[in-house]
Amino acid sequence: MxxxxxxxxxxxxxxxxxxxxxxxxxxxxxxxxxxxxxxxxxxxxxxxxxxxxxxxxxxxxxxxxxxxxxxxxxxxxxxxxxxxxxxxxxxxxxxxxxxxxxxxxxxxAALAEAKFGAAKGYSRVLCLTLGTGLGGGVIWDGKLLSGGPHGGAAEVGHMILHPHGALCACGRHGCFEQYVSGTGLRRRIKEAGLDIAPQDLFVEAAANPQAEAVVEGFTEDLALVISSIQAMLDMEVVVIGGGVSESAGLWWDSLMKHMEPLLLNPLEVKVAQFExxxxxxxxxxxxxxxx
Missing domain, CATH: 3.30.420.40 (ATPase, nucleotide binding domain)
Known part of the structure; x- marks a missing residue:
């Protein structure tokens, strides 16, 4: 073997x-x-x-x-x-x-999920990795969408969500990854005047209205990201991985609520099988x- x-x-x-x-x-x-x-x-x-x-x-x-x-x-x-x-x-x-x-x-990571994990059996897949930044991987008719003349295919983290918004490491303002990533959560927490770590935010939201508002802003933006990419790719499934996904059980219902009126077509959304x-x-x- x-x-x-x-x-x-x-x-x-x-x-x-x-x-x-x-x-x-x-x-x-x-x-x-x-x-x-x-x-x-x-x-x-x-x-x-x-x-x-x-x-x-x-x-x-x-x-x-x-x-x-x-x-x-x-x-x-x-x-x-x-x-x-x-x-x-x-x-x-x-x-x-x-x-x-x-x-x-x-x-x-998208290859792993499509071959062995949460996206096994699907031919059109979007994997979002919510870590320090926002990574994206696309499986198109069973093959990885990759490369491009500048190596930037499927770099969904650098699509613009909020024009003139937060400065991104790429030098532009308002990129997806500045709002739906660990970096984005840290900035949101700071702007809300909260003194909690990102990993504690979702637990705190159950009893703290300010923390809850931060979570709602995060899940609404994530829903916007997913629906925008759906309009372009019409994928069968979205798999969400990365460090932020480890607490998905605490914010998943909020994401589903925000996604429902935004989706053009039915779409399965799953948590990554592999971490x-x-x-x-x-x-x-x-x-x-x-x-």
Whole structure:
């Protein structure tokens, strides 16, 4: 049975998993993200290969705009300093002697949910990853919508929700991810004059009208995001993952309430099946499947 290495690169940690073709994670390791990133990543991957020589290919999911054909990082924000312009596929294939494929991390997570998770059996899927920012992955007729001349396909987090709104890391104002993400929640909490952590907001909302108003604003904007993308893609299902989704049970009813009058057609909305494992599973699928 084939075994591959799935690598998920985040701003604070790198996760690596040895995964077989059934999606079974046989080895799962995590290290902190250190810089310079490429040199450090190569050391970690070579160490894993030395311990698991049966690995025959490597899939890598990473933050940023990615050219999946060339395996090059077209643009990455300061979350991963020095990462922009890295020829990751070329360099890693030369260092390891294995086939390497590279993709945006949200796209990788979408592959995992479509193959093994909440979107299994659907052909048109939107995955939204609500973490520090807002990631998007689209499966279109069973295939990943990816790439583009600037590596920006399906970067739904940088569509405009509120013109002239909050400043985004991309340099524009009012992007989706400034309102439906962990960053957006922190700003909303601050603007409301509340002194609570984002992870405590949804519990607090049950007894605090100010916190409840923040949650209502968040779910209304998320409903607007979903309905706007539906008008463009007419997807069958939306899968919501990322750190913010871990508290979905506390805000799901509010989201459904706001979505009902906005949807053009019926739409299934689900919580992601995979949380921590989505990144490495999706990265592995880059080399297990013809993604």
């Amino acid at each position: 084939r075994k591959v290495l799935g690598v998920d690169i985040g701003g604070t940690k790198i996760r690596m998993g040895v995964i077989d073709e059934t999606g079974n994670v046989e080895v799962d390791e995590q290290v902190p993200t250190l810089f310079p990133l490429y040199e450090y990543l190569e050391q970690q991957v070579l160490s894993m290969l030395a311990r698991h020589p049966e690995i025959d290919a490597i899939g890598i999911g990473t933050h940023g705009f990615v050219d999946p054909k060339e395996g090059r990082i077209i643009y990455s924000a300061e979350t991963l300093p020095g990462w922009t312009g890295t020829n990751l596929k070329e360099q890693m294939e030369k260092a390891t002697g294995r086939r390497v494929e590279v993709e945006n991390d949200a796209n990788s 921590n494992e989505a990144g490495i599973l999706g990265a592995a699928l880059l080399v297990l499947d013809q993604a």
